[in-house]
Amino acid sequence: MPTAAATDFADLAEGSISTIPLDRLMLSALNVRQTERAADVDSLAENIAARGLKQNLVVIPAHFATGESQSTHEGGKGWEGHFEVIAGGRRFQAMQRLVEQERLSPTFPVPCMIEPRDTAAETSLSENLHRVAMNPADEFEAFRVIVEKFGSDEVAVGICAKRFGVTVKHVKGRLRLATLAPAILEALRANQIGVESAKAYAGTEDHALQLSVYAAQQKAHWQPHNAASVRGALRGHSLSLDDGLVKFVGVDAYVEAGGRVETEMFMGTDGQERIMDLQLLAKLGQEKAQPMVEPQAKKDGFKSGLLASGVGSQAKWPKAPAGMERFVKYYEDKDPTKAQLKKSVAVYAIAFNGAGIEKIGHFHTPKPRAPREGRDWEAERLARQHEDKVERRAAQLAVYDVGKFTGTPFEGHAFWPGPYCSPVQLDPQDENFALVAVLVRVPAAEIEAKKEEAERLIAEEAAATAAESQGQEKGA
Secondary structure, eight states: OOOOOOSOGGGOOTTOEEEEEGGGEEEBTTOSOOSSTTTTHHHHHHHHHHHOOOSOEEEEEOOTTTBOOSSOOGGGTTOTTOEEEEEOHHHHHHHHHHHHTTSSOTTOEEEEEEOOGGGHHHHHHHHHHTOOOOOHHHHHHHHHHHHHHHOSSHHHHHHHHHHHTOOHHHHHHHHHHHTSOHHHHHHHHTTSSOHHHHHHHTTOOOHHHHHHHHHHHHTOSSSTTOHHHHHHHHHTTOEETTSHHHHHHOHHHHHHTTOOEEEOOSSSSTTOEEEOOHHHHHHHHHHHHHHHHHHHHHHTTOSEEEEEEEEGGGSBOOOOOTTOEEOOGGGOSSOOOHHHHTTSEEEEEEOTTSSSEEEEEEEEOOOOOOOOOSOOHHHHHHHHHHHHHHHHHHHHHHTHHHHHTTTSTTTTTOOOOOTTOOSEEEETTEEEEEEEOOOOOOOHHHHHHTHHHHHHHHHHHHHHHHHHHHHHHHHO
16 A cells, blocks of 8 residues: 655646545545445444555545535635545545544545546446445355464454454354355355345254255245245254253253254344254153153052153153053043042153153043944944035036136146145145146036936946956956
């Protein structure tokens, strides 16, 4: 950077680059950037303090009509030898900030290119209009390379943060983003996902988990790679240290068994540690809880006890012992007696707060139930199924001509939906397509009129199916 300041500033040639003392510069009203003119000046000041000014400013001779000087220049007198900054205003303000902090001399020689006043707006617009922002992926990678140059510890991160006028947290975030799974980082580089989505994926360091969620998001039909959706999916594969199962097992025991703990980033609770190996944690929880079950069951007055998998009331019950079923208060007239409990099997789960195990219910031997009289429930169920089938077929017959869609753009693309078809669902035969249910308004009388024909067709199809089955049996 030049160190000598020019002496006759009023006579500097236009189009030349000369050094001008900082205190002879001022912002210009001719700079086309009128919004966010002081954006992030503090970090830029730190960067200039660490690395120097790497790019000259563009200035024009000062004039009282446009110069934003804080000095008084009545009648245009006293403006000679001063210049307005029309390109590089943030750099100029950053250097002023360093002067205020007594880290830079007010007469610091600033390299400036001098432009004629009549081209000021054009020059300012050109600089701002043709500025291309760095691709985020390139920025992340650059931070990684620079930090590695200083080492790989906290000191190196701190040095990098200081040199670029950003926080240590900012640098750590960039380093985490630089270590995204290569496929996701490349998607960011190709603008297939945004920075917020990339941050969401960087919530975990687990590449396998990142790619698993990424593949699922690729198939999403609504806002794929939405940051909130990605974070939700990732959270489903980890637990905070406040979780009851984590408290029960203990972080030290989990880590000693080979478990992995990650420090959370970009998930809304940055710095929080999370448990990543959920299968290992569940295994350790079962192994610790199992010896507690039988003594607790005896203490509670039960025949024996079983352990559910999970935590609290949401835990998954084990299989019922032979001849027993789950006790449900709603179906019982009275609470079980002590004698009945002694013949029952208690079910325990790890307590929600992680303090130990807790009873979530029990299995008992049910009383023999007398068969219900007066109604054949199975026959009624089959009859209802048949009625539904007939009504469905009759409705199809009522709109048969419409349903074929012959001669329309729908021909070859329309299918009668299954019994429980959702309005929109993926085609089970080809995931590249979706099945969309269409409602057709048909007079109810027409459906009723088609029921007899529907009965006949259903009976013929059933007979044909039975005959085919018999033929296959004989052939076998």
